[in-house]
Amino acid sequence: MELELIKLTQTQFDELVFASENTSIKISYFFDKHTGEVGMLGDDIEVDPVLAECIEEEFGERYIRVPKIESRQSFEDMEKFTETIQDQKMKRSIERALSGGKGVFRRFKDTVSDDRELLEQWYKFKEQMNKERVLKMFEEEFIKLIIK
Structure with a gap:
């Protein structure tokens, strides 16, 4: 086709x-x-x-x-973003936030929100991933x- x-x-x-x-x-x-x-x-x-x-x-x-x-795809984006973080202390905090079950999205956002620059990086990362995903879909x- x-x-x-x-x-x-x-x-x-x-x-x-x-x-x-x-x-x-x-x-x-x-x-x-x-x-x-x-x-x-x-x-x-x-x-x-x-x-x-x-x-x-x-x-x-x-x-x-x-x-x-899908929420599964958004979760994978959070994991991929976490891999890019250089600050090891922040990276471990985010990994802990991602390790729980219910409320994981809120915990991730709350943790990332502690650092304004990191939050902006997350939004840019997420936007780019979603744009690529829509093109692929x-x-x-x-x-x-x-x-x-």
């Missing part, structure tokens, strides 16, 4: 990445392959009935569900996103 090429602005791509990060079970995001826009449908939000009908009628051809980044759907 041949890759479908879709050109997006940086803003459209950023919206797509944001949608893929949103793991709410009450909201579903859909990507319009013609316009590059992201639409959302959900029980607790006001829905444009025209958009809902279009998505239903053209699902698979024009609209596809935006793939979601779309290629698995035979869509190559070209960011202008």
